[in-house]
Amino acid sequence: MKKSEGYAHGKIILIGEHAVVYGQPSIALPFPATQIRATITPSEMNNLTIECMFYKGLLNDMPELLDSLKKVIEVSLKRLNQPNAFLHIKIESTIPAERGMGSSAAVSVATTRALFDYYKQKLSREELLDIVNIAEIIAHGNPSGLDALMTSSSQPYYFIKNQTPELIQPNLDAVLIVADTGVTGQTKKVVQQIATKLNQTDGSHYQEMMTTIGELVKKSRLALTHNQAEELGALLTNTHSLLSQLGATSPELEQLVTCALASGALGAKLTGGGGGGCMIALAKNTTEAKHIAQNLTQIGAKSTWLYEMSDLS
Numbered sequence: 037m038k039k040s041e042g043y044a045h046g047k048i049i050l051i052g053e054h055a056v057v058y059g060q061p062s063i064a065l066p067f068p069a070t071q072i073r074a075t076i077t078p079s080e081m082n083n084l085t086i087e088c089m090f091y092k093g094l095l096n097d098m099p100e101l102l103d104s105l106k107k108v109i110e111v112s113l114k115r116l117n118q119p120n121a122f123l124h125i126k127i128e129s130t131i132p133a134e135r136g137m138g139s140s141a142a143v144s145v146a147t148t149r150a151l152f153d154y155y156k157q158k159l160s161r162e163e164l165l166d167i168v169n170i171a172e173i174i175a176h177g178n179p180s181g182l183d184a185l186m187t188s189s190s191q192p193y194y195f196i197k198n199q200t201p202e203l204i205q206p207n208l209d210a211v212l213i214v215a216d217t218g219v220t221g222q223t224k225k226v227v228q229q230i231a232t233k234l235n236q237t238d239g240s241h242y243q244e245m246m247t248t249i250g251e252l253v254k255k256s257r258l259a260l261t262h263n264q265a266e267e268l269g270a271l272l273t274n275t276h277s278l279l280s281q282l283g284a285t286s287p288e289l290e291q292l293v294t295c296a297l298a299s300g301a302l303g304a305k306l307t308g309g310g311g312g313g314c315m316i317a318l319a320k321n322t323t324e325a326k327h328i329a330q331n332l333t334q335i336g337a338k339s340t341w342l343y344e345m346s347d348l349s
């Protein structure tokens with residue numbers, strides 16, 4: 037039986053989420069600890085069928101929640117000149133959905149890769165990002181393009197919307213803890229709420245916050261590449277405070293950030309779209325990171341991961 041597979045992984049935004057939508061820089065890391073696989077086989081029903089954690093059935097009957105997946109399939113098949121393909125598309129994922137780890141972009145990346153592979157067509161990086169970003173407009177409303185890049189790349193990037201992303205080479209002896217509140221985030225909603233704040237008559241205060249986040253990102257790049265863990269930690273915490281003022285946090289995120297800092301983290305912040313989802317904390321070393329992760333679990337974090345920053349050197 038003909039079969040193809042496409043893969044993508046999660047991403048962690050170290051710093052710059054939300055402000056990146058408005059042209060500020062951001063720094064993000066690939067997160068290969070979480071993965072998505074899309075598998076394509078011929079459909080036994082002479083139709084296009086989908087199987088994933090949210091739904092099993094015909095493409096045409098998919099719930100609105102999966103509109104971005106529907107879009108990515110339609111756009112890919114159109115570009116492949118296969119508008120009436122009879123396929124079964126199965127999505128298996130260890131990226132928690134709606135938690136700021138880029139699950140929507142990763143589903144699109146894996147599915148596009150699998151479809152192009154099924155029809156033995158070359159897929160350039162530009163075309164992949166173009167297709168995924170069309171779907172991300174549905175998922176996020178006004179995507180920066182960061183998630184599409186990061187879920188399909190294996191290296192860290194310094195990213196500014198509509199500019200060629202710059203690879204960065206971290207030099208940091210520290211460990212990042214990633215913790216999931218277990219509560220779904222609301223990226224699209226938070227992106228919309230921030231847009232409303234920026235557009236209101238007294239929105240200049242929020243514009244200034246975006247610029248400040250951009251400055252903190254630039255400083256973070258220096259700290260990340262010059263082994264300045266304490267400096268980076270402070271920059272992360274400052275950014276979290278600005279993201280909170282922008283309305284991107286949630287009670288569960290606040291609880292985990294406060295707990296991480298009280299447990300000795302050098303810094304902590306939400307990551308991704310916010311409104312729930314995941315947070316990150318920076319620890320001096322693995323021992324401290326394990327201690328912080330343990331405390332986060334005790335107060336309710338659903339999952340925690342340790343990310344050795346030296347692995348990126």
Ligand SMILES: Nc1ncnc2c1ncn2[C@@H]1O[C@H](COP(=O)(O)OP(=O)(O)OP(=O)(O)O)[C@@H](O)[C@H]1O
Pocket residue numbers: 088089090101102103104105127128129132133134135136137138139140141143175176183221222223224308309310
């Ligand atoms: N395993 C999956 N199977 C099918 N669709 C999925 C799966 N995981 C995620 N999705 C799609 O991605 C959507 C979640 O996207 P959303 O932007 O809210 O979260 P995220 O991408 O994880 O977070 P962020 O964009 O902040 O990093 C889901 O509503 C669904 O459409």
Ligand SMILES: C[C@@](O)(CCO)CC(=O)[O-]
Pocket residue numbers: 049052053054055056057136138176178179180181182183223227308309
């Ligand atoms: C919140 C945001 O900055 C990151 C979501 O992972 C949105 C985007 O960049 O498209």
